[in-house]
Amino acid sequence: MGRVAIVTGGTRGIxxxxxxxxxxxxxxVAATYAGNDDAANAFTxxxxxxxxxxxxxxxxxxxxxxxxxxxxxxxxxxLTNNAGITRDSTLHKMTEEQWSAVIGTNLNSVxxxxxxxxxxxxxxxxxxxxxxxxxxxxxxxxxxxxxxxxKAGIIGFTKAVALENAAKGVTVNAVAPGYIGTEMVRxxxxxxxxxKILAYIPVGRLxxxxxxxxxVVFLAAxxxxxxxxxxxxxxxxxxxx
Ligand code: CAA
Numbered sequence: 436m437g438r439v440a441i442v443t444g445g446t447r448g449i450x451x452x453x454x455x456x457x458x459x460x461x462x463x464v465a466a467t468y469a470g471n472d473d474a475a476n477a478f479t480x481x482x483x484x485x486x487x488x489x490x491x492x493x494x495x496x497x498x499x500x501x502x503x504x505x506x507x508x509x510x511x512x513x514l515t516n517n518a519g520i521t522r523d524s525t526l527h528k529m530t531e532e533q534w535s536a537v538i539g540t541n542l543n544s545v546x547x548x549x550x551x552x553x554x555x556x557x558x559x560x561x562x563x564x565x566x567x568x569x570x571x572x573x574x575x576x577x578x579x580x581x582x583x584x585x586k587a588g589i590i591g592f593t594k595a596v597a598l599e600n601a602a603k604g605v606t607v608n609a610v611a612p613g614y615i616g617t618e619m620v621r622x623x624x625x626x627x628x629x630x631k632i633l634a635y636i637p638v639g640r641l642x643x644x645x646x647x648x649x650x651v652v653f654l655a656a657x658x659x660x661x662x663x664x665x666x667x668x669x670x671x672x673x674x675x676x
Contacts, residue, residue, distance in 0.1 A: 442517055466486050516544065601663055
């Protein structure tokens with residue numbers, strides 16, 4: 436059954452693949468983005484999926500955007516918290532700005548967006564909250580104390596909110612990708628990517644965004660109602676949580 440679905444950061448990278456896969460599965464999708472108008476316009480031209488521009492780290496902006504999306508498309512039944520950034524640095528060199536930017540966009544956003552949709556989902560007795568975590572929240576990563584903390588926080592958030600909403604028809608799960616061939620991963624210094632990352636992926640390659648997207652579609656399905664509080668790892672065998 437088609438549902439109204441939001442994908443944050445849904446115009447590029449993993450988010451784009453999720454937006455397209457949810458649409459292909461019959462859902463009515465709204466994709467959000469923060470700043471890259473050219474990419475967002477190209478995405479809408481290619482897919483026909485409407486886009487909404489706001490900062491997911493801003494609580495009031497999230498509430499306002501959800502209200503606009505609901506006015507345009509109807510009550511939100513599926514939320515994919517995907518928006519994320521990196522500001523990699525070892526902790527001893529990390530600035531407060533690098534720390535706060537990543538916590539704001541990758542973790543506070545999950546509270547902001549989930550808080551905006553959860554009341555309606557509980558009232559209607561159906562909801563799917565799916566948050567994109569990371570292998571680096573499960574195992575830690577050199578140069579990513581900010582990102583690893585945010586992504587580990589997602590796992591705790593997912594379990595707590597799953598418990599609170601299990602009796603209301605709302606499931607809450609995380610998907611934890613490993614290294615996927617997106618702009619974010621291609622920004623990693625080439626030598627580090629080759630010697631410190633690719634060398635440790637048993638499948639022997641980066642993942643594809645579509646390989647993550649299909650997990651989101653699976654968890655978003657009406658038939659997935661007995662799966663809640665889980666974290667599904669998609670990492671080519673790099674880390675087995
Ligand atoms: N493991 C072990 N050692 C590492 C390492 C790693 N992953 N990365 C770097 N080092 C080592 C270097 O080899 C180097 O050692 P030597 O001095 O002995 O040569 C030392 O640490 C310092 O490295 P740099 O010169 O690169 O130091 P820097 O301060 O300029 O940069 C860094 C450090 C920011 C961490 C940089 O190495 C970096 O960007 N690394 C990549 C971090 C990463 O993997 N990010 C993931 C992004 S993708 C993502 O986040 C998506 C997802 O969910 C999976």
